[in-house]
Amino acid sequence: MSNIDIGxxxxxxxxxxxxxxxxxxxxxxxxTDELTAEGVEKIKNNIRSKKLIxxxxxxxxxxxxxxxxxxxxxxRTDYRLTHLLENxxxxxxxxxxxxxxxxxxxxxxxxxEYEKRIEKAIEK
Numbered sequence: 001m002s003n004i005d006i007g008x009x010x011x012x013x014x015x016x017x018x019x020x021x022x023x024x025x026x027x028x029x030x031x032t033d034e035l036t037a038e039g040v041e042k043i044k045n046n047i048r049s050k051k052l053i054x055x056x057x058x059x060x061x062x063x064x065x066x067x068x069x070x071x072x073x074x075x076r077t078d079y080r081l082t083h084l085l086e087n088x089x090x091x092x093x094x095x096x097x098x099x100x101x102x103x104x105x106x107x108x109x110x111x112x113e114y115e116k117r118i119e120k121a122i123e124k
Contacts, residue, residue: 027121029069035117036064036071039110043073046102052085 004012040062046052047059061077075082088099 024122028118031114031117031121032071035110035114036073038113039073039106040064042106042109043103046106050100050102052100052102053081058085 043062044059047062053059058075058078058081061075061079062073063076064071064073065076066072082103084097084099086099086101086103089097091097
């Protein structure tokens with residue numbers, strides 16, 4: 001440990017906190033990027049495993065988009081279908097199609113995984 005003049009102690013503490021903040025900020029960006037990529041793949045796998053759609057267009061449409069520092073996961077081709085497939089919908093003949101949750105489980109997994117990874121990044 002280096003010797004620090006008592007008059008410069010507050011400056012040194014500020015510098016160390018700034019460095020720590022920068023490292024954690026970079027880790028958070030990396031974690032967010034990795035987790036959203038994993039989330040897109042998990043949604044695609046959920047759709048395939050539940051045989052939700054017969055064609056591959058709905059699956060291929062799932063992507064992520066970075067806007068500023070935020071990253072959004074969305075379906076760029078069939079965005080109108082996501083709500084109907086997730087929550088169910090009424091049919092023309094009066095029947096009802098029940099929803100097949102394929103987004104919500106991944107969202108819940110991502111929230112808990114994000115918290116775990118952020119805590120781990122802060123601790124190191």
